[in-house]
Amino acid sequence: MGNYDALLVVSFGGPEKPDDVMPFLENVIRGRGIPRERLLEVEAHYQRFGGASPINQQCRDLIAAVEPTIDLPVYWGNRNWHPYLEDTLRRMASDGVRRAAAFVTSAYSSYSACRQYLDDIALARAAVEGAPEVVKLRHYFDHPGFVAAMADHTREALDRLPAGLRDSARLVFTAHSIPTSMAATAGPGGGAYEAQLRRAAALVTAEVRGDGEGEGAWDLVWQSRSGAPHIPWLEPDVCDHLLEVDAPAVVLVPIGFVSDHMEVVYDLDVEAAETAKKIGLPLVRATTAGTHPRFVSMVGELLAEPEPTGCAATCCPAPPRRRG
Numbered sequence: 001m002g003n004y005d006a007l008l009v010v011s012f013g014g015p016e017k018p019d020d021v022m023p024f025l026e027n028v029i030r031g032r033g034i035p036r037e038r039l040l041e042v043e044a045h046y047q048r049f050g051g052a053s054p055i056n057q058q059c060r061d062l063i064a065a066v067e068p069t070i071d072l073p074v075y076w077g078n079r080n081w082h083p084y085l086e087d088t089l090r091r092m093a094s095d096g097v098r099r100a101a102a103f104v105t106s107a108y109s110s111y112s113a114c115r116q117y118l119d120d121i122a123l124a125r126a127a128v129e130g131a132p133e134v135v136k137l138r139h140y141f142d143h144p145g146f147v148a149a150m151a152d153h154t155r156e157a158l159d160r161l162p163a164g165l166r167d168s169a170r171l172v173f174t175a176h177s178i179p180t181s182m183a184a185t186a187g188p189g190g191g192a193y194e195a196q197l198r199r200a201a202a203l204v205t206a207e208v209r210g211d212g213e214g215e216g217a218w219d220l221v222w223q224s225r226s227g228a229p230h231i232p233w234l235e236p237d238v239c240d241h242l243l244e245v246d247a248p249a250v251v252l253v254p255i256g257f258v259s260d261h262m263e264v265v266y267d268l269d270v271e272a273a274e275t276a277k278k279i280g281l282p283l284v285r286a287t288t289a290g291t292h293p294r295f296v297s298m299v300g301e302l303l304a305e306p307e308p309t310g311c312a313a314t315c316c317p318a319p320p321r322r323r324g
Helices: 018-029 036-048 055-069 085-094 111-127 144-159 180-184 192-209 238-244 262-278 293-304
Strands: 006-011 074-078 099-104 133-136 170-176 218-223 250-253 283-285
Touching (some): 006 085, 055 074, 055 293, 111 133, 180 192, 250 262
Parallel strands (some): 170 218
């Protein structure tokens, strides 16, 4: 497959036991000026679920599904928790890997969704003698495999509603909110994060409800804001939106995520579900792409494509860091 001799799955990482939670969160927020109160609040979310995020196990499941479909060894490295990228690249170098393709569990353009992963890979390579070259595979928000997986999961969610509500239920797509300044500089010309999410939502809606539905048939909202209150982030928040939506039922579709990690489980399955229950709004949530067969086969299809052109150094610049 291409000129690669390994596949490297790159993900965010997550804690797997209670004692992992605070060290993990401190890794995530380093240099970002997140208030301590917010850190403790998020820690409580993890502890509510036994101190474990589903994301690491979902990476293992994805790797187990992908391995039989490609003729390459598969490695796995995380940004914020074990197995760390640096440790994985050291093992790859020891195994004789010289050139690897990187599949990142983020489908979109922005600093946090793309550029930061490139920076992390570069830092890890610099720390490892003889580290392999790593080529990041392209964004796949509009790939038919991702779209088909999300469309199937959206149909399954609709089927969990009473029959009389399915046709009139509102599709509400959710993604991680980011600062508006980061959104404005996402991609080569800016605005790519929002534009790509809207494109993905429109493609999934067309698969589920037909080409004629258009953007008026769905909403794109945001979740998981973590920044200082005075810094503008993308809005509306999913829970605020549920209070205003004019529909007899809602299907939440976490289009911004490829696995059910803690922000999906807590922000949608707990907070959004509680908001909907309070106002008597029937609500179901579609699962993420996970190990859907079309999503799994997509990985091999990406490997078989021509090698992607690297991002310009000015693309998706890092946001200014708050000091002190």
